[in-house]
Amino acid sequence: MNILIIGGTRFLGRHLVDSALTRGHEVCLFNRGKSNPGLFAQVETIIGDREHDLGKLTGHAWDAVVDTCGYFPRIVRLSASGLREAGSVGRYVFISSISAYASLSKIEVNESDPVGKMDDESVEEVTGETYGPLKVLCEKVVQETYGERALIIRPGLIVGPHDPTDRFTYWPVRVARGGDVLAPDRPAVLTQIIDGRDLADFTIKLIEDNATGIYNATGPDYELTFGTLLETCKQISGSDAQFKWAGVEFMNQNNVAPWSDLPAYLPDVGEEAGFARVDISKAIHAGLTFRPLKDTVGATIAWANTRPVDHEWQAGLKPEREQELLKLLHT
DSSP: OEEEEESOSSTHHHHHHHHHHHTTOEEEEEEOSOSSTTTTTTSEEEEOOTTTOGGGGTTOOBSEEEESOOOSHHHHHHHHHHHHHTTOBSOEEEEOOGGGBSOOOSTTOOTTSOBOOOSOTTOOOOOTTTHHHHHHHHHHHHHHHHGGGEEEEEEOEEESTTOTTOTTTHHHHHHHHOSEEEEESOTTOEEOEEEHHHHHHHHHHHHHTTOOEEEEEOOOSSOEEHHHHHHHHHHHHTOOOEEEEEOHHHHHHTTOOBTTTBTTOOOSSGGGTTTTOOOOHHHHHTTOOOOOHHHHHHHHHHHHTTSOTTOOOSSSOOHHHHHHHHHHHHO
């Protein structure tokens, strides 16, 4: 198959390229050439952006396009409508998010549950409140434009090598340093993650199968506890880490923010009660598979070790702040 990827040189995009090439498909990239230029020198790359340079795609034909970086419906409409009017693609694949749901308070949210809405649909600013509803509007554009040829994938937290957010990378690297590690809540609290390479393989498989509709895509295919996650990090790194579990009350009293200070974690009560229990049975039935957690942890550590020593972390506690909290917790 011939696949166009909008983006394709960062995180999920680069995994999509690797997966498609490994499975024997032809790939073309459409991007601005600013992130990791030359990463895929063997792949045709059309330099441009969809606001001004869609004309560069005229005269080409692809079996599918994968939109990895659509955040605003106006921008997604440009590529979706432009490619359809030019007769350039057979299927439009939009990477959305489980944040699209109106609420994650329900256990096992599935693809038919209500999605978020915006009072002002003209807003083009991504915040914690607008991110999900904006993805919903983007989904709607793709579905209206392509009908049965639209494929919507709603991932959970994407993790693994080349993740620029550090929302998972923090844990393998922090545990590898050893010593007392501040951990969130309790060992039995759940989390859901998906390795970007597994998500890429699943996306390409759906394209091969001419799949349509909406798929939740997170994992793994068992209940993953934070205790298991951190113990796996300790096992793979061989560190002497000791986990000090900070309860919800302690975190609230000391302004420790879930998700940012302690990444990949949200309390399993209230509005986030179902955050780590999203229903992925439809995706599993369609062929979503998962590599062992230890493989994701090992690959993440190996990649993180290639980054500069002065890398500026995007998530997680700074060492000084963690030590301060550990002392408070001990007291």
